[in-house]
Amino acid sequence: MNRSSFIRRLSLVAAAGFASLFATSAALAQAAPPAAMRETMAIGDEPGRVSTEEVIIREGAFARQLVFFRSTEPVGTLVIHTSERFLYLVLGNNRALRYGIGVGREGFTWSGLVRVSRKAEWPDWTPPPEMIERQPYLPRFMAGGPGNPMGSRALYLGSTIYRIHGTNQPETIGHAVSSGCFRLANGDVIDLYSRVQTGTKVVIRHAATL
Amino acid sequence: MPNALRAGFLAIAAILGLGPLAAGAQTLAAVKARGTLNCGVSQGLAGFSDRNAQGAWAGFDVDFCKAVAAAVLGDPTKVAYVPLSATERFEALRAGRIDVLSRNSTWTLEREVALGLMFAGITFHDGQGFMVLRRPNVTSALELDGVTVCVQAGTTSADNVADYFRANSMKLQLVTLPTAADVVQALDGGRCDAMTTDQSGLYAERLKLARPGEAVILPDVISKEPLGPVTRADDLQWFNVVKWVNFALVNAEELGISASTADEAMRSAKPDVRRFVGAEGDLGVKLGLDAAFAIRAVRAVGNYAEVYERNVGARSRLGIPRGLNQLWSMGGILYAPPMR
Amino acid sequence: MSCLATRVHRTLPVLSMLAAALVLAGCASTPAPVAQPQRPQIRPAAYPVSALVGSWGIASYREDRDRPRTETMARQHCRTPYVITPGPTDGIMMHVADDPKAYELTLKGGADGKTYLGFETPPPHAQDREILSLTENVIVMRFIAPDVHARYGTFVYVRCPGGAQAAAPRRT
Numbered sequence: 001m002n003r004s005s006f007i008r009r010l011s012l013v014a015a016a017g018f019a020s021l022f023a024t025s026a027a028l029a030q031a032a033p034p035a036a037m038r039e040t041m042a043i044g045d046e047p048g049r050v051s052t053e054e055v056i057i058r059e060g061a062f063a064r065q066l067v068f069f070r071s072t073e074p075v076g077t078l079v080i081h082t083s084e085r086f087l088y089l090v091l092g093n094n095r096a097l098r099y100g101i102g103v104g105r106e107g108f109t110w111s112g113l114v115r116v117s118r119k120a121e122w123p124d125w126t127p128p129p130e131m132i133e134r135q136p137y138l139p140r141f142m143a144g145g146p147g148n149p150m151g152s153r154a155l156y157l158g159s160t161i162y163r164i165h166g167t168n169q170p171e172t173i174g175h176a177v178s179s180g181c182f183r184l185a186n187g188d189v190i191d192l193y194s195r196v197q198t199g200t201k202v203v204i205r206h207a208a209t210l
Numbered sequence: 211m212p213n214a215l216r217a218g219f220l221a222i223a224a225i226l227g228l229g230p231l232a233a234g235a236q237t238l239a240a241v242k243a244r245g246t247l248n249c250g251v252s253q254g255l256a257g258f259s260d261r262n263a264q265g266a267w268a269g270f271d272v273d274f275c276k277a278v279a280a281a282v283l284g285d286p287t288k289v290a291y292v293p294l295s296a297t298e299r300f301e302a303l304r305a306g307r308i309d310v311l312s313r314n315s316t317w318t319l320e321r322e323v324a325l326g327l328m329f330a331g332i333t334f335h336d337g338q339g340f341m342v343l344r345r346p347n348v349t350s351a352l353e354l355d356g357v358t359v360c361v362q363a364g365t366t367s368a369d370n371v372a373d374y375f376r377a378n379s380m381k382l383q384l385v386t387l388p389t390a391a392d393v394v395q396a397l398d399g400g401r402c403d404a405m406t407t408d409q410s411g412l413y414a415e416r417l418k419l420a421r422p423g424e425a426v427i428l429p430d431v432i433s434k435e436p437l438g439p440v441t442r443a444d445d446l447q448w449f450n451v452v453k454w455v456n457f458a459l460v461n462a463e464e465l466g467i468s469a470s471t472a473d474e475a476m477r478s479a480k481p482d483v484r485r486f487v488g489a490e491g492d493l494g495v496k497l498g499l500d501a502a503f504a505i506r507a508v509r510a511v512g513n514y515a516e517v518y519e520r521n522v523g524a525r526s527r528l529g530i531p532r533g534l535n536q537l538w539s540m541g542g543i544l545y546a547p548p549m550r
Numbered sequence: 551m552s553c554l555a556t557r558v559h560r561t562l563p564v565l566s567m568l569a570a571a572l573v574l575a576g577c578a579s580t581p582a583p584v585a586q587p588q589r590p591q592i593r594p595a596a597y598p599v600s601a602l603v604g605s606w607g608i609a610s611y612r613e614d615r616d617r618p619r620t621e622t623m624a625r626q627h628c629r630t631p632y633v634i635t636p637g638p639t640d641g642i643m644m645h646v647a648d649d650p651k652a653y654e655l656t657l658k659g660g661a662d663g664k665t666y667l668g669f670e671t672p673p674p675h676a677q678d679r680e681i682l683s684l685t686e687n688v689i690v691m692r693f694i695a696p697d698v699h700a701r702y703g704t705f706v707y708v709r710c711p712g713g714a715q716a717a718a719p720r721r722t
Binding site for chain 1: 607608609610611612613616619620623624626627630632645646647648649650652700701702703705
């Protein structure tokens with residue numbers, strides 16, 4: 001994973017540089033984000049820049065792993081802690097399978113209980129209107145496939161725009177990022193997709209607000 | 211508590227004369243007069259207390275020293291770190307060489323009663339676990355039947371693992387080796403497919419494997435090793451200060467107060483937050499400190515989650531999951547009484 | 551990675567524009583030398599550049615099987631049309647990849663017989679698009695830079711009803 005850690009370091013440096021260079025650009029001149037998003041990584045909103053290979057995070061805290069997790073939720077429930085950047089798949093007996101996630105702007109806007117309403121392989125992508133406004137050259141619709149910012153799989157939540165999806169930018173895992181919802185590395189979201197059925201409960205929790 | 215009830219309670223307290231307890235020994239006054247906190251730490255344990263490349267002390271236990279110094283003295287840098295071996299640590303505290311011991315020490319009955327010490331709380335719930343290699347289908351310690359397990363000789367871990375296997379009707383193939391280094395080497399080399407020691411140790415040992423990403427540390431914890439700061443038993447006032455600095459860091463996480471949201475917290479309208487930052491009530495004064503003691507500790511080191519993740523958790527090399535040390539409401543057993 | 555790459559890519563068109571501007575400025579300020587600087591060879595395109603002017607629904611795909619539904623989606627997205635207007639000289643105003651600024655681009659014939667869309671430089675240029683097909687109401691094109699094509703896929707432009715007018719994009 002040398003390459004991945006290199007990419008991560010590079011992107012953090014670049015993010016800082018990018019943020020200072022374009023501090024007044026429309027992309028960043030938005031309303032102040034919630035506290036949880038203070039250290040937001042300003043990712044390019046373009047369709048995925050990095051490899052489209054199905055990356056699995058294999059080392060470090062954001063690698064998929066078994067953890068101790070007390071929960072009264074039934075086995076199979078997904079619990080998302082946005083402040084920690086982790087998604088837990090409840091296994092019962094005080095255990096969970098934990099995945100590292102990146103949380104996009106939309107991911108901080110709602111908390112509570114929803115259900116997986118639909119699953120999609122290589123989902124289509126419809127950039128939100130404000131993104132079209134900032135980047136008028138984007139296609140208004142992008143059929144699913146490698147390179148698509150939605151990544152390899154998507155779990156749609158309820159009837160909302162909320163979704164758990166993949167990403168072509170695995171270096172964004174563990175960060176708050178400027179777009180998207182709950183993103184996993186493409187290989188990890190494929191794994192999660194195979195373990196989750198439509199109708200699964202999803203609990204989304206943020207840090208307490210002040 | 212409703213205000214009328216609270217007023218009534220305070221009135222009764224006043225009649226009974228329940229003021230702040232006079233301390234047997236004036237540690238708080240001594241620390242304030244000295245202007246420095248003498249804090250006992252380990253002689254070097256990565257993630258917990260260790261010197262960094264610049265020679266400065268850093269780690270989970272070191273941050274607790276800083277938090278106390280920030281709360282009591284208003285400055286997290288006013289700490290004299292006293293590195294102590296396992297054998298000398300409690301005597302150094304008893305003899306007054308240090309004001310507080312913040313050094314991965316397990317809270318046991320004997321240590322409190324026989325040594326005249328008091329553990330001010332639990333900052334890290336450690337416990338014995340298993341690391342497994344070459345057994346991709348094992349997801350629980352209960353699936354270790356017949357697996358060869360390596361353990362260091364002469365440790366409580368060796369006794370615990372035998373008990374655990376017996377209690378769960380599993381066949382144990384135990385390989386006992388002289389040192390911790392032998393154990394991890396044996397696991398890597400294939401002499402055993404699992405090793406056992408405390409969880410925090412497993413994450414440190416994993417980094418020594420040829421391919422750390424292939425090892426699985428099971429979530430099961432089969433023993434109790436509660437680690438926490440220690441004070442002398444004859445100074446209740448100081449004990450309370452240390453205890454509530456710990457609780458403050460945990461409560462801060464629960465309330466959403468972090469180093470980066472401290473300014474926002476000062477403007478909060480929520481009663482819990484207002485009491486925490488000292489905008490309401492006089493909790494800090496009751497402890498012998500001032501109203502802002504708790505928020506100063508958070509500004510200095512961050513809340514519990516920040517201290518944890520930075521030193522031993524997701525943002526550190528060790529990468530130990532919160533596990534038991536997650537808040538009680540978020541999947542762990544970390545619980546701090548409310549500040550009111 | 552993404553951000554750094556973004557910056558690098560964003561600088562490219564700016565640099566090439568700068569270079570172009572410098573060349574042009576050089577021409578304008580030099581009092582007619584003996585030999586005119588040789589203009590790059592650009593063959594005429596198979597289509598008039600005015601064929602691109604109008605309002606378009608745009609969408610992209612990667613697999614040929616997605617082509618029909620992509621065209622349908624492009625049509626549906628006429629509510630946020632991509633508007634191409636005539637440029638100040640002979641070209642049309644459009645974007646290149648990863649740059650929110652519009653430039654004057656033109657249609658160019660390549661030595662390979664293909665039609666390219668891009669800056670007034672001999673094709674194929676790194677920032678060019680290749681026109682795969684062009685009819686009155688549907689244009690199919692792709693960026694020729696492999697990494698850009700990999701990210702964006704093949705674009706379908708479908709002319710919006712009453713598309714000659716430049717409708718302002720609006721929030722939905």
